[in-house]
Amino acid sequence: MALDNAEILKIAKLARLQVNANQVDDYADSISSILDLVDAMQKVDTDGVAPLANPLDAEQRLRVDEVTANNQRDDFMAIAPKAEAGLFLVPKVIE
């Protein structure tokens, strides 16, 4: 399955990856070749086969709703690229 450049740019936007004009052809080639590889699946008859998400078919285990971790807010703020007064700073989103 070959992807055109517009499709590559759409995927890149969904993936939040900047792709420059001079890289689009390379991505189109390499991602198309990967999709060619995975398209071998489409010929397989999987009717009646239930999808397998967890290899043990295990259910998500739930725990008792109780406080188990200490407040580590300062530790987590300390490793942020930009933080101030207990807040993560990002470019302005509201005019």
Next chain:
Amino acid sequence: MSYTTIAQLSQGLKDGTFSSRELTQDVIADIKLRDHQYNSFITLSEELALAQAEAADKRIAAGQAAAMTGVPIAHKDLFCTQGVRTTAASKILENFVPPYESTVSQLFLDTGAVSVGKTNLDEFAMGSSNENSYFGKVKNPWDTNAVPGGSSGGSAAAVAAGLVAGATGTDTGGSIRQPAAFCNLTGIKPTYGRVSRFGIVAYASSLDQAGPMTHTAEDAALMMNVMAQFDPQDSTSMQMETPDYTANLNDSLAGLKIGVPKEFFEAGLDAQVAEATMNAIKQYEAMGAEIIDISLPNLQLCIPAYYVIAPSEASSNLSRYDGVRYGYRCDDPADLMDMYCRSRAEAFGEEVKRRIMVGTYALSEGFYDAYYVKAQRIRRMIKNDFVNAFSQVDVIMGPVTPSPAFDIGSKTSDPVAMYLEDIYTLSINMAGIPALSTPAGFVNGRPVGLHIMGNYFSEAKLLNVAHQLQQVTDWHQQQPQSLQGA
């Protein structure tokens, strides 16, 4: 340091032949002296290691030592270590110092093992050659023109070079077993859910599993005794007792039924690797095992299904790297969208970006059923093949890789050629069963691994089967020529 096992170091510490501090100092000095040849470490944690060693010496003196107390090991740089930089070999985490400890590394701290540092890997564990690291390629100690395998290539090279006796790895599609095979080690991927994933930088959450990489099956059992614990912090961790993995190493293999799938020996397998693999399997006949031809008819489908499921889960997991809370942020973002897109584009490597894009496509509107759900249906067919096989046989054996370690740079231009390297290992992660690689000889001076696969939670049996081979062969004791006499 010559060929030394965890069991030997443990004995030496117990006997007082050397202290953990002396041993740890030697190990760190050796890494500083020799690792420039292999690039197997990203970060050394010398001060912490020496403090851990001193604490271990006190425990040993007080008669409170466990088997691994005082033994220096290394962790793949995918395990979060509190206060020690954890990079996943990515620029995006180049300066990330985790505020918390992964469960696996915590369990080793609890038992008094010494962590000397963090080993190199393919970025975010995506790769089969350890050529995708932001911190440079790793070289194979058996031949520095060859790749060590990936993604746990730094752990494999560090143990193969004798820098440490054991290291942790992770295996999403072969990332413990393939580098173990390429570097002449024992490496086991446990059953999905056996070892906690808490604090391991996530790649594909339904496939990821951590395990040990060592010279011997006995050493792997000693590390499994520490690692394989139920963890309430990992919702997929199985709530079950941990057996003593060393207890059954010496069990007789008389009557063991070994399945050999014909699909593992078809076109694409190097003839000399096939010969070495069959030669290793034949060793078991003398032990009273029975070799049975079997079939895993859907084996070939593991490649397309894996390269949908793993990138899909990766694209979701890696969406957390947004430049807001931790990790790399681009300079002077124009707005929020620009910050997301440029931070990620500037700091993820090419293979990581490719897999994010493939996964994003597979999960996008209109394609989800045709790709992700289809792959999950095929995943069940692959699992069912193994379930059927294990109704006939106790273990399955075959090659780990289609060829011995390939030359650095020989497959980097074609991602699909690199993906085909994983043909024998991917299906194990898809099914979630345990499997290991144990040394099985050499082809043109490069090691070959024997792949031993078992039913769910049969790790002790797999280690028993590998240990018995290691009692009658000496492949696992061979050392790279460059280290002989060192």
